[in-house]
Amino acid sequence: MQRRYHYKKVAKFSEMRKTLVLVLLIVLLIISGCFGEVKRTDEVRIKEIKFKGNNSISDKKLKGLFPIREGDPYIERFTREGTERIINYYRSKGFFDMRIIKREGEFLKEQGEIIMTYHIFEGFRSKIDSIEIQGNSLFTDKQVRRILSIKEGDYYDEAIIGAGEYSLSNKYAERGYANVEIRVNRTFQDISASSKRVFLIIEVNEGNKVWVRYIKFKGLKGVRESIVTREMRIKRGDLYRPSRVYESQSRLYKTELFSDVDFHEQKIEGDSVDLTFLFKEEKPRFIYVGFGYESPSKGMFLFRWGHLNLFGNLQRMVIDFTIRANPELEHWENIRLTYSESYLFNTGFNLIASPAYFHVYTNEYEESDISFDLAIERALSLRSKISLLYDFRRAEIQETPSITNRLSIRYLYEGRDNIIVPRKGMRVLSQIEYAGGFLGGDNHFDRFRLDISTYHSLPFRIVFAFRSVVGLTHPREAPTDISTDVRFEMGGYGTIRGYEEASIGVQDNRGISSGLEQILFNFELRLPIYKNIIASIFADVGNLWMDYSDVSLYDPRIGVGFGMGYITPIGVVRFDYARALENMGPDYRGILYLNFANP
Incomplete structure (x- = not known):
């Protein structure tokens, strides 16, 4: 009985010891997990990666092949991987005898850093000696060569050959041969100790149409x-x-x-x-409520309700209501209903109808507008469309009413790579208007307007944006008889920054300036700063005249400035400062703009 008790006691103690060891192991694992990422004080970092002998490929390109960068900890397996990538890249470019003849490491003990130097022997770059095409019947040999964009005498380049192979596959696929198989066979022949001849055989298995x-x-x-x-x-x-x-x-x-x-x-x-x-x-119904700010000193309230599939056949209805006000208690109200009918009468045309009411009260004038716009549009391509528009407007300014009836033809091309933050491409808007005449009303004129914006990608991710606007009006009555609600206005964000809104042109009966003939150029450099932060330098040049005979390029209004912006998923928040390059009075200090969009 005593022995059994002793055995149970020993067994129990053994189980406790096992449990204790297990707990200690778990604690050690937790500690190692918590402190495993603690930075070592004695780790060696890469100060610089240098190359010598690379005459054909830049240091920047070679550094980009490494899985580690300058400033990273030195890890031998990553440097070996980088060495292999450099060799493979050179050989893909036709440097088949390229080799790294020496790799040096200069250790800076006090800084705990290392300078790595690679001595490269590039050798000769091989060229394509001949190209043979087999199995093609849909395209001729000449057409295949043109699609591949390679020819005898070109330097051997795997990237160009691969791109050509992809282009040829696409050409076949667009003809219905989606199962086409293209194989590029390469044969190499030594012509000297340091040079090779490359023979390409392009095998095409067209297959059947799909x-x-x-x-x-x-x-x-x-x-x-x-x-x-x-x-x-x-x-x-x-x-x-x-x-x-x-x-x-x-x-x-x-x-x-x-x-x-x-x-x-x-x-x-x-x-x-x-x-x-x-x-x-998506849910077809939506409601937006928002508050905003519009330079130079307007607060905004916005309400939008819409339905994207009103009657189940892609009919849409959107109601927009906007109020703007400033500290001087001036206010602007706008309400607009937009109804669109896609595929009118089962055709390729879209119908858009849009009644609206606009009211403005300022210290200088009061205006109320009632308008109705009707447009029939048709897409010409994925990027362009043409529209026929009718516009009725009744404006009452300082209790003086005027009526305008207009017919317009509008063409829009949208070729920007990104609508929010374009880096390249073009946007073109052109419009021809006919007002009054047989349509009736108080305003009689013809008008042409062209608005072109282009974007050019420059080195270092810099973007040059250029916009040109020309608006020419041919009044069929005295220019001063054209009511102010259909004239151009210039000054402020979107036209010439550094000037007050509607301050350029000829003063009208509202106490602000307007005109009938418009020329505007906007120049802007957009520079990346850090992640989503950008800077801009800009110049705006233009003017506004009442009569075509007064138009002159020798008397421009110029505004220059700079700004900062932050790119969000739905737009760019911009803070700009601009000055007019003319004497604006002793109290003028330029104008600050805060806006949610590029101008």
């Missing part, structure tokens, strides 16, 4: 399938062309009915493919 057998839609709930089918640019039984699928995807996004549009293709044996489109719908 047709769309079936198109399925998944995820549609509140949106009719007929709306989706109408936006599709590829149908059942069509040749399968990838560009038509991507165009359909883009058009479906533009309806704003979907938060996500994806597609999958399933190739069927033979010459067919099945397409499946997957949708995530």
